[in-house]
Amino acid sequence: MLRIGFFIYEGFKATDLSAPMDSFAEANVQAKKRGLPLPYELHLFAPEQAAIAATNGLIVQVRNDLSQPPELDTLIVVGGSGAQRVSELSNVNHWLAQVQPKLRRLVSIGAGCLILSASGVLNGKTVTTHWQTAQYLQKVNTQVNIDTSRNLIQDGNVYSAAGMTASVDLALTLLEQDLGGDFAHSVAQQALIFNTCLNDMKVMGSSTTALQKGSERFLKLSDFLLNNLHKPINIDTMASSINVSPRHFRRLFKQQFAVAPMVYVEQLRINKAKALLTSTDFAISLVAQQCGYASHEVFSRRFKSHMGVSPSEFRAQF
Numbered sequence: 001m002l003r004i005g006f007f008i009y010e011g012f013k014a015t016d017l018s019a020p021m022d023s024f025a026e027a028n029v030q031a032k033k034r035g036l037p038l039p040y041e042l043h044l045f046a047p048e049q050a051a052i053a054a055t056n057g058l059i060v061q062v063r064n065d066l067s068q069p070p071e072l073d074t075l076i077v078v079g080g081s082g083a084q085r086v087s088e089l090s091n092v093n094h095w096l097a098q099v100q101p102k103l104r105r106l107v108s109i110g111a112g113c114l115i116l117s118a119s120g121v122l123n124g125k126t127v128t129t130h131w132q133t134a135q136y137l138q139k140v141n142t143q144v145n146i147d148t149s150r151n152l153i154q155d156g157n158v159y160s161a162a163g164m165t166a167s168v169d170l171a172l173t174l175l176e177q178d179l180g181g182d183f184a185h186s187v188a189q190q191a192l193i194f195n196t197c198l199n200d201m202k203v204m205g206s207s208t209t210a211l212q213k214g215s216e217r218f219l220k221l222s223d224f225l226l227n228n229l230h231k232p233i234n235i236d237t238m239a240s241s242i243n244v245s246p247r248h249f250r251r252l253f254k255q256q257f258a259v260a261p262m263v264y265v266e267q268l269r270i271n272k273a274k275a276l277l278t279s280t281d282f283a284i285s286l287v288a289q290q291c292g293y294a295s296h297e298v299f300s301r302r303f304k305s306h307m308g309v310s311p312s313e314f315r316a317q318f
Contacts, residue, residue: 011082023171079110
């Protein structure tokens with residue numbers, strides 16, 4: 001079983017965590033269905049044992065602090081507005097310098113590269129990130145090569161993704177390395193990942209203005225949904241997030257995807273619930289709340305209709 005660590009902090013970006021974590025959690029679900037050993041063990045780390053708040057208000061309870069360097073296969077450092085502040089913490093830099101030599105893979109998402117850069121582990125490496133982060137990183141560390149023309153870069157055992165949308169591609173790349181292309185494709189299908197649909201459109205070579213605008217809109221919608229699954233979501237709020245009317249939104253969504261909008265939203269909620277159930281010890285009521293369900297009962301009923309077992313029974317399998 002491969003141990004995957006996620007490093008978060010006050011002001012991390014929730015989607016930088018949830019997108020790859022959901023992908024690894026889905027891989028465990030798929031392995032269980034196939035009667036295979038679970039491939040991954042997921043762990044959260046933070047500068048201290050505490051309830052850590054994301055920029056969107058999501059609260060994540062973290063039990064692992066930096067008191068001991070962990071034995072991990074892969075460490076993923078997520079981005080967020082708090083990354084610059086955390087990059088200046090000496091205990092974080094010391095911890096990363098201790099952990100890095102033992103890792104098979106070291107990963108940064110978005111502004112997470114600032115934290116890795118401060119510890120010196122990116123010196124001489126080429127990475128990608130958001131262009132605004134790239135400008136700051138270039139000022140503080142000239143030993144890091146930055147290429148913002150690519151969304152995903154591997155340089156030796158260091159991987160970097162430009163941001164949330166690229167982080168899903170990154171997770172699937174890591175899954176393919178570990179488990180093979182067929183398994184990674186199965187995970188992508190089961191997770192109903194927006195990025196897969198959008199990347200397929202790009203690969204097909206369509207360059208029409210309408211398609212480009214549609215892709216931009218749904219990337220924005222994807223970001224909105226993943227950041228707001230703990231809140232009420234309906235057709236109106238989704239349409240508003242991409243500045244179109246509800247009627248036009250329904251038409252656009254139908255053109256791009258094979259499922260109804262609210263069916264897709266519920267699948268995202270269930271995927272998030274599976275990740276929380278397998279990687280945290282949150283009470284079922286808190287999982288329900290974090291996934292946007294009105295009550296423990298409603299969540300349990302909907303979860304069982306999708307998974308065939310209750311949330312508690314699902315968690316017990318892991």
